[in-house]
Amino acid sequence: ASDDESEDHSGLITFELVRRAVADSESSSEGIGAIYNIGKTLGKGNFATVKRAQHKETGAEVAIKIIDRRSCTNINFVEREITSLGQINHPNCVALLEVCESPSKIYMVTELVMGGTVMDRIIAMDHFSEKESATAMVDVLYAVQYLHDIGVVHRDLKMENLMYASNDPSSPAYNTIKLVDFGFSISHAGGSLKTACGTPATAAPEVLDPYLEFSGGYGPEVDLIRQ
Structure with missing residues (x-):
């Protein structure tokens, strides 16, 4: 992924929201790494890490929130977030592009928002x-x-x-x-x-x-x- 954080990559994002199963190993042919080039960490919480990534097929720059099922104390909040974002299509709300799920992790792929809070x-x-x-x-x-x-x-x-x-x-x-x-x-x-x-x-x-x-x-x- 590019390290130029001043670029606006929103125009590259064209694929629709889907949910798909992936393997636990990110580097396997059926893991998240087969779909995205995973880049640097943008943020980290108690049970989730947000990383910058690039969609291999389209070149779109995205953010991926990686949720560890084992550390997450309330998976219902994660499902609520996915349900809410799955309904949303508005220029003033972050877009959820797809959700990938493995036995141990949930990957929420969103548009990359780099302007700071x-x-x-x-x-x-x-x-x-x-x-x-x-x-x-x-x-x-x-x-x-x-x-x-x-x-x-x-x-x-x-x-x-x-x-x-x-x-x-x-x-x-x-x-x-x-x-x-x-x-x-x-x-x-x-x-x-x-x-x-x-x-x-x-x-x-x-x-x-x-x-x-x-x-x-x-x-x-x-x-x-x-x-």
């Missing part, structure tokens, strides 16, 4: 002007409105989960924000949600209510509380 850019610029803040909010609200229209609640909106599509100032995607990390998202067809989740510092108070199971619960409006 909104927080990163605010720090780099020292502050946002009123116009820059308004421009950013338009993208965020477009994403949230779309999610709610298709029945998805994100439940973890924060600046760290809002990423710019490109870090190249000459790219048309430089100021395009994409909502990422759908690990707490859920399909919502109506009624109340009663699962406590999200990030304590940014979540709506009702999502973290210790008496949530006895209260009236909450709905999609929790995605707007910190906007």
Whole structure:
């Protein structure tokens, strides 16, 4: 994979979402390595690692979230994330391209988003002007409105989960924000949600209510509380 992180590779991504089985060995002829050239690590968590990769057939630059089934404490959250992302097709939400599954790992292949988080850019610029803040909010609200229209609640909106599509100032995607990390998202067809989740510092108070199971619960409006 190329190390030029300033390029906008989104135009190369043309294949549709599929789920396929792969072998446990990444280097085998039936492993994930037969489909993608796996590159450097972009991030790492308790049970998942995100790596940059290149699709061997199309040349598309992608990101692959590699989830270790043995370390993952709640595989249901992973399945919810896949279900939510599988419904989404919007320029302000990260695109899930395919899911590959082996006996020990789940590989979530998404578009490559290299512009850094909104927080990163605010720090780099020292502050946002009123116009820059308004421009950013338009993208965020477009994403949230779309999610709610298709029945998805994100439940973890924060600046760290809002990423710019490109870090190249000459790219048309430089100021395009994409909502990422759908690990707490859920399909919502109506009624109340009663699962406590999200990030304590940014979540709506009702999502973290210790008496949530006895209260009236909450709905999609929790995605707007910190906007």
